[in-house]
Each structure stands twice: as structure tokens, then as C-alpha cells.
Amino acid sequence: MFPFGVDVLTRGAAGRRTRVCRLLAVLTLMGALSSCGISVTSGYNGQVPGREEQKRTNMDAPYGPLYPSDVAVLVAVAQAGYWEAPTSELVAKESKNPRVKAVAAQLAREHHALNMYNEQAATRLNVQLPEAATPQQQSWREQIEAASGDERDRLYVTLTRAAHGSVYMKVATVRATTQNDVVRSLAQVATEYVARHMALLESTGLANSDSVAVHAGTDAPYQPTPTIAEIVMGIGLALVAAFGTLVLVRLAARQALETAEEGVAVE
Known part of the structure; x- marks a missing residue:
């Protein structure tokens, strides 16, 4: 078993990696939603038959x-x-x-x-x-x-x-x-x-x-x-969805941390 200090450092590093992964996931989601928000107001450019x-x-x-x-x-x-x-x-x-x-x-x-x-x-x-x-x-x-x-x-x-x-x-x-x-x-x-x-x-x-x-x-x-208003609306909807996702991720992370702390206290 690792000493207590090493265990804390390991968990801290793992926590940082988890937060980075979550942040990347949220940013990816924001990009995807923003693209969707704009594309639903945009036309499709057809091509000459090839x-x-x-x-x-x-x-x-x-x-x-x-x-x-x-x-x-x-x-x-x-x-x-x-x-x-x-x-x-x-x-x-x-x-x-x-x-x-x-x-x-x-x-x-x-x-x-x-x-x-x-x-x-x-x-x-x-x-x-x-x-x-x-x-x-x-x-x-x-x-x-x-x-x-x-x-x-x-x-x-x-x-x-x-x-x-x-x-x-x-x-x-x-x-x-x-x-x-x-x-x-x-x-x-x-x-x-x-x-x-x-x-x-x-x-x-x-x-x-x-x-x-x-x-x-x-x-x-x-x-x-699409007009400027439609593009802004699409981006706004994407940002709202992304913000809601970020809040849910943070709440889930806090709940996981509290559960982990309770486990440590019991041990």
C-alpha cells in the first residue's frame, strides 16, 4: 500500500486528469452544438452531378x-x-x-x-x-x-x-x-x-x-x-445547452468527490 501522501498525490493527479477530460468533452460538445445550431438555419449547397x-x-x-x-x-x-x-x-x-x-x-x-x-x-x-x-x-x-x-x-x-x-x-x-x-x-x-x-x-x-x-x-x-439573427440564435442555443452540460458535470463531480471523502472517513 502506498503511503498516505503518495495516495493523495495520485488521487490529485487522477482528479486533474478527470477534470481535463471533462473540460475537453464539454468543449467538444459546445463545438458540435454550435455547428448544429448554425447548420439548421443554413441552406445546403448542391453540386453538379459527378x-x-x-x-x-x-x-x-x-x-x-x-x-x-x-x-x-x-x-x-x-x-x-x-x-x-x-x-x-x-x-x-x-x-x-x-x-x-x-x-x-x-x-x-x-x-x-x-x-x-x-x-x-x-x-x-x-x-x-x-x-x-x-x-x-x-x-x-x-x-x-x-x-x-x-x-x-x-x-x-x-x-x-x-x-x-x-x-x-x-x-x-x-x-x-x-x-x-x-x-x-x-x-x-x-x-x-x-x-x-x-x-x-x-x-x-x-x-x-x-x-x-x-x-x-x-x-x-x-x-x-441565414440571417445574423438566426446565426446568433443558433449559437445562443448551443451555449445554453453547453452551460447546462457543464453544470451537470460539475454537480456529478462534486457528488463523486463527496462520496469518495465519505469512503475515506469510514476507512
């Missing part, structure tokens, strides 16, 4: 190989129609701004036409389309519906211009890279529609810098770059 994506290609698809990015365009067009068409109809009906009113009416008509073309393409390719917009898109529609007057016009132009900017980069990439004839035709039509819609929205004079802050190829269609 070798890895080609391995997942459905080589038996009609009209040519069908990449996941090809299907993503069909899905994006469908989801855009679920929120942009009815929102445009509302603005066309209630806006007091003649230019916004005319632009919204044209977008509503053309989204219905594009949706029909997209559904025909999906049917030919045996691709199942979603039945609703994304939660993000639905929240934009609700924001526009809740606003009124000039504020509604501004929100409508800003959000729909940002949405079209995101999907334009996606469909243009697929138009240039797809090997499927049906997808190529759909992407060509969608590119023309979306480019025209961006120009129409910009012609209202209400588009601002927020309407062009978009990611190329977002995973959640039309998701804009």
Missing part, C-alpha cells in the same frame, strides 16, 4: 439516366407552385400597386402552366411529386398573407424574387448537365419562366438586397442565406 451521383443514377429510367438532381428539380418546381401560385393570386387581387398587381397576376397564370408541364414530365418519368410546399415556403406565404398594403407588396416581391433566384441556379445547372431528355425539356421551360419572373419582380422597383441573398442548389428549396 461520379458519386452517377453511381446512384437510375439507369433504367425512360428517356435517359435520371440523376437525383434531376428529380430535385421536378420536386422544386412542384413545391414552388404550391405557395407562389396562390400567394400571387392573393396579391393580384388585393394589391393597390398597379405594377405589383399586374406582375402577380402574370406569375399566378404562369405558375399554373408550369405546374401542368412539370406534372406531365413527372408522370412520364414515374416520379412521385410532393403534395405540399415546404414548411419554409409555407411560412413565407403566411407572412405575406398576414401583411397588408405596401408592406405586403414589399414582402411578396422580396420573398418571391429570392425564391426564384434559388431555383433558377438549380434548374440552370440541371439544364446544362442532365442526360434525360424529359428533364432537359422541363429544365429549359422552367429556366425561361423563372428568368422572366425575376425580371418582372425586379421591374416593380421593390426588390432589395435581401431578394438576391440565396444559395445555389438549396436542399430545402428556396431557403435563403
Whole structure:
């Protein structure tokens, strides 16, 4: 058995190592949580189809190989129609701004036409389309519906211009890279529609810098770059979680130390 002094030193060194390990664990957790907090507000940057994506290609698809990015365009067009068409109809009906009113009416008509073309393409390719917009898109529609007057016009132009900017980069990439004839035709039509819609929205004079802050190829269609407030919120949530973890670790360490001291006292 070690002398008492050596035993104390050994336990002290072990305690320090334990505290260092705990601190490293907490710091690692903070980093992971911070990353998660930011990533949940961020868009996903898609890539041009490459070798890895080609391995997942459905080589038996009609009209040519069908990449996941090809299907993503069909899905994006469908989801855009679920929120942009009815929102445009509302603005066309209630806006007091003649230019916004005319632009919204044209977008509503053309989204219905594009949706029909997209559904025909999906049917030919045996691709199942979603039945609703994304939660993000639905929240934009609700924001526009809740606003009124000039504020509604501004929100409508800003959000729909940002949405079209995101999907334009996606469909243009697929138009240039797809090997499927049906997808190529759909992407060509969608590119023309979306480019025209961006120009129409910009012609209202209400588009601002927020309407062009978009990611190329977002995973959640039309998701804009996270704002400073969203990033701060993500970091704040991560820090709160990390602080709570640190408190729990310290309480557990204190409890372990008290238990050890009680054991020594009994001996």
C-alpha cells in the first residue's frame, strides 16, 4: 500500500486528469452544438452531378439516366407552385400597386402552366411529386398573407424574387448537365419562366438586397442565406445547452468527490 501522501498525490493527479477530460468533452460538445445550431438555419449547397451521383443514377429510367438532381428539380418546381401560385393570386387581387398587381397576376397564370408541364414530365418519368410546399415556403406565404398594403407588396416581391433566384441556379445547372431528355425539356421551360419572373419582380422597383441573398442548389428549396439573427440564435442555443452540460458535470463531480471523502472517513 502506498503511503498516505503518495495516495493523495495520485488521487490529485487522477482528479486533474478527470477534470481535463471533462473540460475537453464539454468543449467538444459546445463545438458540435454550435455547428448544429448554425447548420439548421443554413441552406445546403448542391453540386453538379459527378461520379458519386452517377453511381446512384437510375439507369433504367425512360428517356435517359435520371440523376437525383434531376428529380430535385421536378420536386422544386412542384413545391414552388404550391405557395407562389396562390400567394400571387392573393396579391393580384388585393394589391393597390398597379405594377405589383399586374406582375402577380402574370406569375399566378404562369405558375399554373408550369405546374401542368412539370406534372406531365413527372408522370412520364414515374416520379412521385410532393403534395405540399415546404414548411419554409409555407411560412413565407403566411407572412405575406398576414401583411397588408405596401408592406405586403414589399414582402411578396422580396420573398418571391429570392425564391426564384434559388431555383433558377438549380434548374440552370440541371439544364446544362442532365442526360434525360424529359428533364432537359422541363429544365429549359422552367429556366425561361423563372428568368422572366425575376425580371418582372425586379421591374416593380421593390426588390432589395435581401431578394438576391440565396444559395445555389438549396436542399430545402428556396431557403435563403441565414440571417445574423438566426446565426446568433443558433449559437445562443448551443451555449445554453453547453452551460447546462457543464453544470451537470460539475454537480456529478462534486457528488463523486463527496462520496469518495465519505469512503475515506469510514476507512
